[in-house]
Amino acid sequence: MARALITDAQNTWCPGCGNFSLQHTLKNILADREKEGLPLDNVVLVTGIGCHAKIADYLNINSFYAIHGRTIPVATGIKLANPDLTVICCAGDGDAYAEGLDHLIFAAKRNVDLTMIIHNNRVYGLTVGQYTPTSPLGFKGKSTPAGSAEYPFNPVELMLASGATYVARGYTRKMDLLQQLIQRGIAHKGFAFIDVLQICATFFNMTDYYDPRIYELSSHNAADFEAACMRSREWDYNRDAPIALGLFYERLLPTFDDRFRSRSMDADERGKRIREIIEARR
Amino acid sequence: MKDVTVIVGGKAGDGINNAGLIVTQLLNHLGYYVYMDIDYPSLIRGGHNFAAVRAAEQPVMALKKTIDFLIALDQETIRRHYNTCRDCVLITNADTVKPPKDAQAISLKSILAAETAPPITGNSAMIGAFAKAAGIPFETMEEVFRRHMPKAVDQNIRIARRAYDQIRLVRAVEPCNRPPYPVLSGNEAIGLGMVAGGLSAYVAYPMTPSSSLLHFLAENAEQLGITVLHPENEIAVILMANGFSSTGIRTAVGTSGGGFCLMTEGLSLTGMAELPLVLVVSQRTGPSTGLPTYTGQADLRFVLHAGQGEFPRFVVAPSDANEAYVWSVAAVRIAWKYQIPSFILADKTLSEGTYNLDLQKMGEITVGEPPRWDGRAPYMRYRDTSEGISPLAFYGEKDAIVKLNSYAHDESGISTEEPELVALMTRKRLRKWDLLAEELDRYTVVNTGGIPDSATGLLCWGSCRGPCEEVASVLSLKVVQPLVLSPFPKKQVAAACKGIDRLIAVEGNATAQMASLATQHGIAVSSTILKYDGRPFTVDELLARVKEVIA
Numbered sequence: 001m002a003r004a005l006i007t008d009a010q011n012t013w014c015p016g017c018g019n020f021s022l023q024h025t026l027k028n029i030l031a032d033r034e035k036e037g038l039p040l041d042n043v044v045l046v047t048g049i050g051c052h053a054k055i056a057d058y059l060n061i062n063s064f065y066a067i068h069g070r071t072i073p074v075a076t077g078i079k080l081a082n083p084d085l086t087v088i089c090c091a092g093d094g095d096a097y098a099e100g101l102d103h104l105i106f107a108a109k110r111n112v113d114l115t116m117i118i119h120n121n122r123v124y125g126l127t128v129g130q131y132t133p134t135s136p137l138g139f140k141g142k143s144t145p146a147g148s149a150e151y152p153f154n155p156v157e158l159m160l161a162s163g164a165t166y167v168a169r170g171y172t173r174k175m176d177l178l179q180q181l182i183q184r185g186i187a188h189k190g191f192a193f194i195d196v197l198q199i200c201a202t203f204f205n206m207t208d209y210y211d212p213r214i215y216e217l218s219s220h221n222a223a224d225f226e227a228a229c230m231r232s233r234e235w236d237y238n239r240d241a242p243i244a245l246g247l248f249y250e251r252l253l254p255t256f257d258d259r260f261r262s263r264s265m266d267a268d269e270r271g272k273r274i275r276e277i278i279e280a281r282r
Numbered sequence: 283m284k285d286v287t288v289i290v291g292g293k294a295g296d297g298i299n300n301a302g303l304i305v306t307q308l309l310n311h312l313g314y315y316v317y318m319d320i321d322y323p324s325l326i327r328g329g330h331n332f333a334a335v336r337a338a339e340q341p342v343m344a345l346k347k348t349i350d351f352l353i354a355l356d357q358e359t360i361r362r363h364y365n366t367c368r369d370c371v372l373i374t375n376a377d378t379v380k381p382p383k384d385a386q387a388i389s390l391k392s393i394l395a396a397e398t399a400p401p402i403t404g405n406s407a408m409i410g411a412f413a414k415a416a417g418i419p420f421e422t423m424e425e426v427f428r429r430h431m432p433k434a435v436d437q438n439i440r441i442a443r444r445a446y447d448q449i450r451l452v453r454a455v456e457p458c459n460r461p462p463y464p465v466l467s468g469n470e471a472i473g474l475g476m477v478a479g480g481l482s483a484y485v486a487y488p489m490t491p492s493s494s495l496l497h498f499l500a501e502n503a504e505q506l507g508i509t510v511l512h513p514e515n516e517i518a519v520i521l522m523a524n525g526f527s528s529t530g531i532r533t534a535v536g537t538s539g540g541g542f543c544l545m546t547e548g549l550s551l552t553g554m555a556e557l558p559l560v561l562v563v564s565q566r567t568g569p570s571t572g573l574p575t576y577t578g579q580a581d582l583r584f585v586l587h588a589g590q591g592e593f594p595r596f597v598v599a600p601s602d603a604n605e606a607y608v609w610s611v612a613a614v615r616i617a618w619k620y621q622i623p624s625f626i627l628a629d630k631t632l633s634e635g636t637y638n639l640d641l642q643k644m645g646e647i648t649v650g651e652p653p654r655w656d657g658r659a660p661y662m663r664y665r666d667t668s669e670g671i672s673p674l675a676f677y678g679e680k681d682a683i684v685k686l687n688s689y690a691h692d693e694s695g696i697s698t699e700e701p702e703l704v705a706l707m708t709r710k711r712l713r714k715w716d717l718l719a720e721e722l723d724r725y726t727v728v729n730t731g732g733i734p735d736s737a738t739g740l741l742c743w744g745s746c747r748g749p750c751e752e753v754a755s756v757l758s759l760k761v762v763q764p765l766v767l768s769p770f771p772k773k774q775v776a777a778a779c780k781g782i783d784r785l786i787a788v789e790g791n792a793t794a795q796m797a798s799l800a801t802q803h804g805i806a807v808s809s810t811i812l813k814y815d816g817r818p819f820t821v822d823e824l825l826a827r828v829k830e831v832i833a
Binding site: 007009039041042044046049054056057060061062063064065066067070072073074075076077078079080081082084085102103106260264265267269270271273274277278279280281282 | 691
């Protein structure tokens with residue numbers, strides 16, 4: 001019997017929130033997996049803290065509702081400890097790009113086999129509206145009433161520079177593409193990074209800005225690193241430019257977890273080896 | 283009592299630690315109980331390093347001020363230690379040291395030239411010279427070299443022989459009638475104890491004095507069947523460890539105060555998510571960077587209270603390698619059974635000190651396994667049981683939907699803000715603390731030493747026990763050493779202090795943290811003897827200070 005994929009927890013996202021699209025997308029992906037006979041028992045969802053993270057309560061799968069900025073180390077530990085698990089991280093832009101940026105860069109550097117979905121609404125929602133690392137210059141939030149004084153960084157370019165082996169950008173209002181990108185990211189063996197432009201209906205509704213500017217990558221060679229870098233710079237999350245959606249880059253490289261196969265040894269054998277080490281010190 | 287102190291001194295990079303370890307083994311093989319402290323500044327080359335080895339007929343875990351043998355590889359060693367070497371046997375390197383008139387000097391340069399050996403092997407010449415001056419049979423030295431010299435054994439033995447033949451016997455160290463015991467550092471005992479307790483993964487970022495534990499486990503990872511990981515910072519360390527433990531892998535982290543600061547948000551998560559985790563915190567002198575390579579006991583309150591919110595934790599402070607081993611086994615088992623953070627609180631003196639390991643005389647702390655999920659869905663990760671301990675299932679198990687959560691949550695692991703449920707789950711977590719206290723009360727978690735019916739007692743914890751024991755035996759005092767610090771063993775401390783009308787707290791900090799903890803639990807502390815200069819108490823120093831207090 002297929003399991004109910006949504007829990008009984010009351011959903012508290014705002015009407016029109018982009019998180020609904022992401023939850024629906026993940027639910028579809030999970031349902032597809034189940035149809036293919038892949039057990040959902042092997043999927044673990046790790047979230048940070050913020051609006052995005054409520055998805056841990058809503059999806060009826062294994063989850064680790066972690067703390068702000070720290071999805072990646074938790075997910076890395078899970079994957080290293082049990083490489084048979086499929087580990088998916090959902091994190092916000094404040095979460096992954098501010099509080100936990102070091103971990104994000106290291107996950108790309110290490111090529112840990114996990115899928116990183118950034119719910120990038122470019123604003124702190126749950127703390128009711130402050131600028132994030134991807135808010136445009138001059139963003140008027142509650143902590144920057146006169147406008148933010150710093151440029152956003154470009155997470156797609158940053159991940160390419162850091163060694164991510166799968167780099168994509170989606171949009172919550174392009175759900176078919178979003179589903180393809182996440183599905184392919186999960187199938188990718190290595191660190192799959194998907195920056196998802198997500199609508200925050202309450203604090204930063206960018207629908208009218210994104211809709212006319214987005215386009216899907218075509219005739220782009222995702223195996224070409226230089227082309228990926230060039231394309232990633234077309235829009236820098238600040239100035240006005242066409243916004244490419246799709247897969248920028250993909251490459252297969254050995255993963256961190258492959259190099260770190262956990263060993264197993266029974267207690268008696270361990271005990272014997274401990275005694276050997278102690279005896280050698282006599 | 284036969285009682286010998288040897289100091290080996292030289293520059294950082296001269297291999298002083300290893301030279302000290304060989305001297306320690308020589309005395310171990312003569313049948314002595316041994317203890318070694320390594321003193322080094324925070325630098326890589328140059329500076330002054332020295333290893334102080336004490337060997338006695340009875341177990342010792344502290345140094346005396348006066349020394350019997352001084353092995354000086356450089357002039358600085360003479361400058362620093364010659365004043366404590368009034369009547370001692372002095373062996374110097376003739377090439378670098380202007381020898382005082384009573385020294386026996388050997389030229390390392392000419393010995394090494396004759397053997398075309400690298401400079402580091404000069405230590406073997408110094409050790410050979412020491413062995414002869416101390417009347418240690420050459421065969422004993424050869425055996426120790428064969429057992430404990432990592433490489434080029436034959437060449438090192440030849441070098442030692444050359445020095446041995448140049449020196450005259452000055453003061454024979456009489457053998458004791460005892461076979462050699464294994465010799466380990468406190469950190470090595472902690473590492474092996476944790477693995478014996480079922481540890482399968484160790485995650486750490488380098489920080490003195492915990493780094494040698496990381497190095498030891500990494501070097502032996504293959505042999506012990508464990509995974510050792512060094513991530514980007516201590517924040518990642520504890521969260522990766524949380525990830526490991528969520529899949530059923532017994533995991534520990536290790537650090538010192540500064541790294542532990544970064545771990546506190548992860549610690550609070552560990553408490554809320556009820557994840558089993560062992561934390562080795564080895565104290566050094568603070569605050570902040572402090573003295574990176576020197577000791578201290580100023581993080582007791584920090585470790586007891588770190589992390590926002592209230593959650594149960596286990597804290598044990600072993601005083602030597604034997605306790606470190608046995609209680610590290612226990613710390614892993616306790617973390618696992620109770621699904622709580624479990625601390626091994628050490629300090630530089632214990633972590634990097636070298637001790638005899640004699641596990642035969644130690645009891646075992648047999649903590650049972652945690653309950654496992656019975657397989658009936660729906661699985662509830664935080665099921666509210668009478669004991670507060672929820673049955674475990676891990677990611678990947680069939681039909682177990684495991685939901686771990688940092689938010690206040692219900693039994694299934696889904697977030698809640700309902701007041702009754704929040705209060706209920708808080709009580710559920712805290713019940714585990716009471717249960718742990720009950721279980722621990724079956725064991726000796728407060729050590730006593732010295733003279734049992736003395737009306738004056740020394741209250742100490744961790745590595746301070748060594749000097750306290752010796753001073754107590756000289757002055758006929760009692761020693762009370764709480765080994766477990768959380769849950770605080772109130773009953774056992776009270777029982778140990780019964781009949782004491784003057785309790786003196788002896789601690790390696792400036793604010794008497796153990797004294798305040800004891801007072802908080804109704805134990806009257808009359809006075810304090812505190813040391814906060816980064817160095818451990820010597821027996822002589824503590825003796826003088828206790829005499830002042832009781833005069």
